[in-house]
Amino acid sequence: MVAESQPGHIDQIKQTNAGVVYRLIDQLGPVSRIDLSRLAQLAPASITKIVREMLEAHLVQELEIKEGGSRGRPAVGLIVETEAWHYLSLRISRGEIFIALRDLSGKEVVKECLALPLYAETPLLERIIVMVDEFFTRHQQKLERLTSMAITLPGIIDTVNGIVHSMPFYEDVKEMPLGRALAQHTGVPVYIQHDISAWTMAEALFGASRGARDVIQVVIDHNVGSGVITDGRLLHAGSSSLVEIGHTQVDPYGKRCYCGNHGCLETIASVESILELAQRRLGQSMTSTLHGQPLTVDSLCRAALQGDLLARDVISGVGAHVGRILAIMVNLFNPQKILIGSPLNGAEEILFPAVADSIRQQALPAYSRHITVERTQFSNEGTMAGAALVKDAMYSGSLLIRLLQG
Numbered sequence: 284m285v286a287e288s289q290p291g292h293i294d295q296i297k298q299t300n301a302g303v304v305y306r307l308i309d310q311l312g313p314v315s316r317i318d319l320s321r322l323a324q325l326a327p328a329s330i331t332k333i334v335r336e337m338l339e340a341h342l343v344q345e346l347e348i349k350e351g352g353s354r355g356r357p358a359v360g361l362i363v364e365t366e367a368w369h370y371l372s373l374r375i376s377r378g379e380i381f382i383a384l385r386d387l388s389g390k391e392v393v394k395e396c397l398a399l400p401l402y403a404e405t406p407l408l409e410r411i412i413v414m415v416d417e418f419f420t421r422h423q424q425k426l427e428r429l430t431s432m433a434i435t436l437p438g439i440i441d442t443v444n445g446i447v448h449s450m451p452f453y454e455d456v457k458e459m460p461l462g463r464a465l466a467q468h469t470g471v472p473v474y475i476q477h478d479i480s481a482w483t484m485a486e487a488l489f490g491a492s493r494g495a496r497d498v499i500q501v502v503i504d505h506n507v508g509s510g511v512i513t514d515g516r517l518l519h520a521g522s523s524s525l526v527e528i529g530h531t532q533v534d535p536y537g538k539r540c541y542c543g544n545h546g547c548l549e550t551i552a553s554v555e556s557i558l559e560l561a562q563r564r565l566g567q568s569m570t571s572t573l574h575g576q577p578l579t580v581d582s583l584c585r586a587a588l589q590g591d592l593l594a595r596d597v598i599s600g601v602g603a604h605v606g607r608i609l610a611i612m613v614n615l616f617n618p619q620k621i622l623i624g625s626p627l628n629g630a631e632e633i634l635f636p637a638v639a640d641s642i643r644q645q646a647l648p649a650y651s652r653h654i655t656v657e658r659t660q661f662s663n664e665g666t667m668a669g670a671a672l673v674k675d676a677m678y679s680g681s682l683l684i685r686l687l688q689g
């Protein structure tokens with residue numbers, strides 16, 4: 284996160300405890316103070332103090348719990364109060380930006396998808412700041428108290444300092460101080476994360492890997508990358524690292540990649556590369572049903588499902604390439620589940636078995652035997668990934684403490 288000094292030791296404990304209590308109330312509420320004390324393993328006096336501060340700040344509220352048949356006064360439970368607290372969630376994708384105002388429960392208040400051309404006279408940073416300003420102007424009637432901003436994007440990112448070293452598609456971007464510039468401009472903390480890491484967090488918090496201990500999530504889209512949940516936690520959370528499978532070389536003589544190397548997995552398995560390959564093969568095939576219709580991911584998936592050999596071959600080829608890199612990761616992390624997030628999930632009957640076969644052929648049988656390959660719950664659209672960053676900052680206590688201090 285950008286724009287916050289490091290808390291001292293006592294403050295750190297207070298922050299962690301407050302985060303744990305908020306998380307319990309958010310996930311289990313209505314929940315009583317006695318249950319909170321037991322579940323958080325904190326003394327009742329500590330719970331009373333933390334809860335009082337949250338009540339005064341209007342971050343939680345009391346609710347009478349009706350207990351069937353119990354006599355005396357009704358028990359009081361606590362639930363989170365989220366509607367008056369907003370944050371802005373941004374996502375930059377190839378040629379477009381999604382901007383959404385959400386409340387602290389994650390509910391969308393208003394959202395927009397705007398064009399963000401890959402090339403323009405004005406630098407990308409300035410364009411983003413103008414778009415954020417204009418969004419606030421358009422929707423100021425709906426805006427409650429702004430708590431923070433979350434931004435997810437593809438690229439090589441220093442998440443601690445909010446610096447985007449480089450991005451795919453936006454080739455002019457070099458060392459863009461996106462986090463600091465927006466924090467200074469808006470006066471709220473800015474959480475910035477690679478979109479695949481953030482999406483992995485979103486699936487773990489709200490989606491298909493909720494509650495799972497060990498998961499590898501792979502995204503095959505304009506970018507190729509992965510996130511790893513190991514022992515219930517996102518690997519590299521809070522650091523600037525990413526599990527960069529997309530930039531693992533699979534073809535030493537392959538195309539040059541924006542990261543500086545050649546033949547990265549991303550240059551073979553990104554949707555652009557896949558469509559390029561399909562187009563080349565079409566030039567050599569007279570029989571494919573893909574002739575005479577626009578070549579898109581959707582038409583490719585449809586043709587594959589209808590048995591078109593060329594389309595099937597292209598998609599299972601992608602699965603084999605991705606599976607080869609995944610096999611190495613399976614041997615490292617021994618996950619129960621592989622999640623795949625991709626527009627190619629439209630042909631998951633072909634893609635998933637290709638991935639699974641490739642893993643089984645190349646990973647340790649004892650590890651690969653029980654793995655399931657499943658689809659992500661969310662798609663690579665909208666701003667759910669940013670919502671995970673804000674939720675995580677509330678649960679870790681870092682954002683929560685700022686809101687408690689007013």
Ligand SMILES: [Zn+2]
Nearest residue numbers: 530540542547
């Ligand atoms: Zn690369």
